[in-house]
Amino acid sequence: MIFSYNQAHIGDVLLVIVADDKGQENQVERKGDIARVSTVEDNQVVGWNIFNATDLLGDIQGSGQVKLTDEQFEKLNEALKEAGFSEQLTSDSTPKIVVGFVKSCKKHPDSDHLSITQTEVDNGEVLQIVCGAPNIKAGQKVVVAKPGAMMPDGLLIWPGVLRGEESFGMICSAKELHLPDAPEKKGILELPFDAEVGSVFPIGE
CATH class of the missing domain: 2.40.50.140 (Nucleic acid-binding proteins)
Structure with a gap:
């Protein structure tokens, strides 16, 4: 799982990349400030876009690939649940x-x-x-x-x-x-x- 944040170029949006779409066509389902990105062919979730990310998670340290704190990760999963999405994210903090x-x-x-x-x-x-x-x-x-x-x-x-x-x-x-x-x-x-x-x-x- 990759977290990417670049406020200067994209705005206050956290990109959560969970899988390779392998060039397939994607579809987006948005509920409030959370958008789920999945493949059209098999509906596999490949990513999430979290809008107004700092309002939800507080300060996000860094630019490009970033790490979330345990507290931010919990807030993110709770936000997915509250928005009505059934998926939950699994933390992977191992260095890449x-x-x-x-x-x-x-x-x-x-x-x-x-x-x-x-x-x-x-x-x-x-x-x-x-x-x-x-x-x-x-x-x-x-x-x-x-x-x-x-x-x-x-x-x-x-x-x-x-x-x-x-x-x-x-x-x-x-x-x-x-x-x-x-x-x-x-x-x-x-x-x-x-x-x-x-x-x-x-x-x-």
């Missing part, structure tokens, strides 16, 4: 952009530039991630954007399939992370080997 360790890396069988990695992201959790960077290799410490992450440019990370191979996240370059003085040359950011796997990696705005 973290240090990872590339345990293995092999060439993609149907691509001359993609690689398939098995990358540990925390406490033994390993994700298969397809990566197109020329400098990717086993044994690296890297930055991983897990499914449910929002990149500094607004890109949302969801599970996908690249040339027939499943991929559960993205191994990031310095430029994608909006780090200062990021090189223009294509390639993932390699971290010092003492970087702690699973630790949060701070990103630029």
Whole structure:
């Protein structure tokens, strides 16, 4: 689940993104200051728009991807209920952009530039991630954007399939992370080997 807030460009609207619509046509049902966004084909809820968000939740810290306090999360679920929606949101506070360790890396069988990695992201959790960077290799410490992450440019990370191979996240370059003085040359950011796997990696705005 991704919470996004940008008062300067969108206004006092909290965007709650709960699933990838995969390019399907969406429909919106609005009740008061709450709008539910779902797919037309199967009525799957993919997001919520919360208008006049600070009136409901109080001050929202940050811009872009933001975190709600436990109290704000409870207020949001109560507002959904009071508006007449049956759905409730489930909190997920696990970090989404973290240090990872590339345990293995092999060439993609149907691509001359993609690689398939098995990358540990925390406490033994390993994700298969397809990566197109020329400098990717086993044994690296890297930055991983897990499914449910929002990149500094607004890109949302969801599970996908690249040339027939499943991929559960993205191994990031310095430029994608909006780090200062990021090189223009294509390639993932390699971290010092003492970087702690699973630790949060701070990103630029």
